[in-house]
Amino acid sequence: xxxxxxxxxxxxxxxxxxxxxxxxxxxxxxxxxxxxxxxxxxxxxxxxxxxxxxxxxxxxxxxxxxxxxxxxxxxxxxxxxxxxxxxxxxxxxxxxxxxxxxxxxxxxxxxxxxxxxxxxxxxxxxxxxxxxxxxxxxxxxxxxxxxxxxxxxxxxxxxxxxxxxxxxxxxxxxxxxxxxxxxxxxxxxxxxxxxxxxxxxxxxxxxxxxxxxxxxxxxxxxxxxxxxxxxxxxxxxxxxxxxxxxxxxxxxxxxxxxxxx
Numbered sequence: 001x002x003x004x005x006x007x008x009x010x011x012x013x014x015x016x017x018x019x020x021x022x023x024x025x026x027x028x029x030x031x032x033x034x035x036x037x038x039x040x041x042x043x044x045x046x047x048x049x050x051x052x053x054x055x056x057x058x059x060x061x062x063x064x065x066x067x068x069x070x071x072x073x074x075x076x077x078x079x080x081x082x083x084x085x086x087x088x089x090x091x092x093x094x095x096x097x098x099x100x101x102x103x104x105x106x107x108x109x110x111x112x113x114x115x116x117x118x119x120x121x122x123x124x125x126x127x128x129x130x131x132x133x134x135x136x137x138x139x140x141x142x143x144x145x146x147x148x149x150x151x152x153x154x155x156x157x158x159x160x161x162x163x164x165x166x167x168x169x170x171x172x173x174x175x176x177x178x179x180x181x182x183x184x185x186x187x188x189x190x191x192x193x194x195x196x197x198x199x200x201x202x203x204x205x206x207x208x209x210x211x212x213x214x215x216x217x218x219x220x221x222x223x224x225x226x227x228x229x230x231x232x233x234x235x236x237x238x239x240x241x242x243x244x245x246x247x248x249x250x251x252x253x254x255x256x257x258x259x260x261x
Contacts, residue, residue, distance in 0.1 A: 014241055018047045050240045051232035053224045059243040060218035064189040066196070069213045072120055072184070081182035082156070082175055083120075083213070085113040086167055086195060087128025087138040088188065100136060102145045105188065105216070110142060112215035113186045114150040122184065124155050127171050131162035164191070164249070165198050165257050172204035182209040189214035190243055194250050198257075 025039035049055050075081055088105035102110065110126075117124050124146065128138025137159035146152040156178065161170045175183065183205075187195050192214045199205055218239065223231070 014047060014050045014237065014244070018043045021046075047237075048232055050244075051234070051237040052230050053220075053233070053236050054229040056218065056236045056239050056243070057220070057224070057229075059240060060190065063193060063243055063246055064214070064217055066189065066192050066212050066214050068217070069116075069184075069211065072116075073211060075182060079182055080178070080180045081120075081122050081184060081211075082178065082180045083113050083116050083122050083124045083184045083186060084171055084175075085109050085124060085126050085142065086164065086185070086187040086191070087126065087142060087161075088191075090134070090138055090141055092134070100134060100141055102138075102141045106138070106142060107145065107149075108216045109186050109188065110145055110150070112213065114146060114152055116184060116186065116213060117152060120184075123178070123180075124152065125158060125171065125174065126155055127158040127161055127167050129160045129162045129166075164195050165253055167195070168199040168202040169204055172202065172208060175208070181207065182211065184211045184213050186213045186215060189217045190246050194246055194253065197250070198253060 021039050021043040025036040025043070028039075029036040086109065088109055089103035090106065091101050091103045093099070094101045106128075113124055113126075116122065126139045126142035126146070128142060130137050137157075139157040139159040143155040143157055146155050156174060158167070158171050158174050161167045171183075175181075183199070185192070185195060185199060192212055196210065196212055199210055
């Protein structure tokens, strides 16, 4: 099921969706030239816009709406908290390591989780399973990274969930067993609105407090002004596809899981 969803998404999002429109234009060009020309202009215009920093920052403004965590709220007496870092993908069969390791998105989340751990001494829980039936769950790769890259050895794991919705279902029971009632939720700033929504609506989270802790914000570089905002780049396209994935994820969760929330 996960593979099917990813394949469908790949052909709906840029550049796959743009390629489909261009192929359709080629198919009808001999019979409906004006229509084909319209499709070509629409596809190339969309590809250009989604390759610009201008579009990237416009979408970021809509998604990255939760402010950075400035300071940890004071916990009530007897209230236990934990830092929960959501998985964000793996680097499969990394040749330089000889095994799967965490991907760049996951590593960014782990880095911030480790930072918060050093600031607060709170325990860390990492979450992620095997969406494509990999040998090791993502949570294990994350725990390995915290141990090897950040010198944090004592890490709790939830190793069954394969998406954000399942994170919100499978994490709370693990935390309750540890006596934890407050969750410091770490993920990308663009992913946090969707993650926060499903955690807040999860029946398993009843009675628990969530402290949002976004990381990896979209920030402007030296060239991201004036005409530089309109230069096409592969980096901007990749970021915009990620943002579209978040919008699609919100819609899909509303359709797929609304009856369960």
